[in-house]
Amino acid sequence: MDLAVGSTNPVKVDAVERTLERFEPAVTAVAVDSGVPEQPWSIEETVTGAETRARRALEATDADYGVGLEGGVARLEGVPGLSLIMWAAVTDGERLERGGGPTLSLPDEVAARLEAGAELGPVMDDRLGTDGIAEADGAAGVLTAGLTSRTQALGEAVACAFGPFVAAGDVTRTTDESRCY
Ligand SMILES: O=P(O)(O)OP(=O)(O)OP(=O)(O)OC[C@H]1O[C@@H](n2cnc3c(O)ncnc32)[C@H](O)[C@@H]1O
Numbered sequence: 008m009d010l011a012v013g014s015t016n017p018v019k020v021d022a023v024e025r026t027l028e029r030f031e032p033a034v035t036a037v038a039v040d041s042g043v044p045e046q047p048w049s050i051e052e053t054v055t056g057a058e059t060r061a062r063r064a065l066e067a068t069d070a071d072y073g074v075g076l077e078g079g080v081a082r083l084e085g086v087p088g089l090s091l092i093m094w095a096a097v098t099d100g101e102r103l104e105r106g107g108g109p110t111l112s113l114p115d116e117v118a119a120r121l122e123a124g125a126e127l128g129p130v131m132d133d134r135l136g137t138d139g140i141a142e143a144d145g146a147a148g149v150l151t152a153g154l155t156s157r158t159q160a161l162g163e164a165v166a167c168a169f170g171p172f173v174a175a176g177d178v179t180r181t182t183d184e185s186r187c188y
């Protein structure tokens with residue numbers, strides 16, 4: 008099974024490879040424009056970014072599926088403060104499915120800096136004295152003291168977006184065309 012991921016962030020590629028390991032995917036990382044701001048500020052922008060990445064990654068390759076992953080922030084109804092959200096989208100060129108990942112609350116001082124126009128990755132790096140936290144444990148890993156990680160959290164979104172293709176019996180392993188369940 009050939010997959011094209013709409014990002015060159017190794018955390019995103021890893022999330023796809025780990026989640027879909029049973030299908031022995033050949034994964035190609037494709038740098039694509041998400042079509043949304045670098046820091047998406049709503050569920051809608053985050054989902055749109057994931058959808059656009061999935062479509063553009065598939066268009067750029069002859070993979071079986073395009074996969075898009077997008078991180079964002081949003082003020083969620085019923086949840087105080089600002090939340091970190093993450094969404095995945097998977098398309099086979101005709102059908103597109105979406106899946107959401109874990110959500111966690113961001114510290115007020117992080118939220119304030121994002122409100123002032125900063126991006127979450129650099130803000131987390133500045134707070135932690137790290138370089139590239141978004142390509143490592145991520146805010147998801149740091150803010151949960153390692154109970155999860157950005158790779159693991161994004162992997163849940165991938166499972167929710169790819170699952171409908173598996174459940175429908177659409178997924179075949181291109182190596183031996185056997186059905187994979
Ligand atoms: O190369 P791409 O695919 O764009 O990877 P990215 O790390 O920039 O990820 P996103 O564009 O999906 O995320 C939008 C912004 O939110 C930040 N972000 C999202 N999730 C994060 C996390 O868990 N930890 C740190 N920063 C995160 C990220 O740094 C971006 O500034």
Ligand SMILES: [Mg+2]
Nearest residue numbers: 041044045046
């Ligand atoms: Mg980005």
